[in-house]
Amino acid sequence: MSIQLGIALTHLIHRKRSTLVSLIGIVLGVAFFLAVSSLMRGSEYDFIKRLVDNSPHITLSDEYRNPASQSAVSRWPDGAVEVRRVKPLNEVRGIRGHAQKLAFIESLPGLRAAPTLVSSVVLTFAGRTQGVTLTGAIPAKMKQVSTIEEKLIDGSLDALAANSNGIIIGVGLAKKFGLSMGSVLNVASATGEVRALKIVGIFRTGNAGYDETQTFVSLKRAQSLLDRPNRINRFIIQLDDPYTARDVAAIIEARTGYKSVSWLEASEDLMSVLFVRNMIMYSVVSAILVVAAFGIYNTISTIVMEKTHDIAILKSMGFHARDVRRIFLAEGVILGLIGSGMGVLLGTGLMALLGRVEIKPPGVSELVHLPIYWGYEQYLLAAGFALVSAMGAAYLPARKAGQVQPVAILRGMG
Structure with missing residues (x-):
């Protein structure tokens, strides 16, 4: 043990009360830092998990981010072009060459994809009607990209493969229409097709709007009902690392040409709110440690004032100013x-x-438990900030101690 460290320990031991008060301040500061940050980070990760798990990480649709320009405008870019009485073609919408595009997407590492056909239909039962969203999916692939299987309170996704006329609905819709497992209802599409479908599953996500308006059928049934044979209009993609969604979406969009939206892009406003909330949280909990650091400053400043004569003697014995500073900096480090x-x-x-x-x-x-985040980085952040605060609080008294002039002090003693 160096002599500077020995002197620092002696100073702290002989001032037990002030040392204890300084320690308590740092201990409580670090403890509350961890408690608050773990709650805030835990709630953030819980929210993101719910957001991410209940929605695709990336959605590729049969749309284009920038619409194609009209031929006449391309031919005469600087002219005043007006085309009248042109009726657009009534084409069957969908992702062209979807099999090749799916093969490319699935060749990318760390992701899973499922083709779907999504459209609006009208559900009819016992004289009541309601517009709902119909999603046609392949059950085996849907399990890999969605948590809907976990949300089922009755039935299973596999029932869609076993029963071509099966449909899965939300618990909100079931209660609203008085439906149950095995009930048969009519589903009509915009093309005029009507099918009688049997309920083979009921899910509950906790999102009332989703539970009342979302339904699932097999992909083949959706294509038949919507009169879109061998067509899909959406890829649902899940990633091993959701936070790479933006970069992966850009790669997919550049290769396929279709609009590819990541969950980060779709939730930019929410992510901004979470970022601001974290900034406020860390500012508040850091302020607790800064206040605790004033206790260390007060303790070491008092020691410097009381030990002025001792410092003068040490410097007259050959201690340099940096050696004296190290003594009091060591006290801050020890407390920290x-x-x-x-x-x-x-x-x-x-x-x-x-x-x-x-x-x-x-x-x-x-009942729900408070979400707690146990990441190691918050421990490092709390301990590191406490140590930096303690060293910062010790620096000014240490610098003052290093500036003590031994000649003037010893003459005063005489």
Whole structure:
């Protein structure tokens, strides 16, 4: 142990009360930093998980990001072009060459894709009608890209493959129409096709709007009902790493030409709100540690004032100003290290305690646990910021101690 460290420990031990107060400040600061940040980060990740899991990471549709220019406008770009009485062709919409595009998408690493045909239809039962969204899917592929199988409270996706006239609906729609498993309802498309479909599954996602308006059938049944044979108009893509969705979407769009939207692009406003919320959270919890650092500043400043004569003697014995500064900086480091260690232990206990709390939000029938984030980086951030704050609080007193003039002080003693 160096002599500077020994002197620093002696100073702190002899001022037990002020040292203890400084330590408590750092311990509580780190503990509350961890508790608050784990709650905020936990709620953020829980929200993103729900957002990401309940929606595709990437959606490729039969649309173009920038519409193609008209032929006449391309021919005369600087002219005043007006074309009258032109009736657009009534073409069958869909992704052209979807088999080749699906093969390309599935060749990319770390993703899974499923082709779907999505459109609006009218559901009729017992004299009641309602417009709903009909999604035609291949059950085996849909399981890989959607959590709808986990949301089913009755039936299964495989029932769609076993029953070509099967349909899966949400619990909200079932309650609204008085439907149950095995009920038969009529579904009409815009082309005039009408099919009687049997309910083979009921899901509940917790999103009332989705549960009342979303339905699923097999892809072949959707193509027949919508009169779009061998057509699909959407690829649903899930990634192993959702945060790469923007880059992967750009690659897919550049290769296929169709509009490819990542969940990050679709939720930019929400992500901005989360970013601002995190900035506010870290500012508040960091302020707690800054306030705790003032206790260290006060303790070390008092020691410097009381030990002025001792500092003068040390400098007259050959200690340089940097040696004196190291003594008091070491005191800040010691307080920061011990306070951070104890604060991490206390913070971990608080996080475990908060994780056991059960609450029942308004309008929710089930109890939920507070979401806690256990990532190691928040421990490093809390301990690191506490240590930096402690060293910053010790720097000014240490600098003042290094500027002590031993001749003037020793003459005053005489």
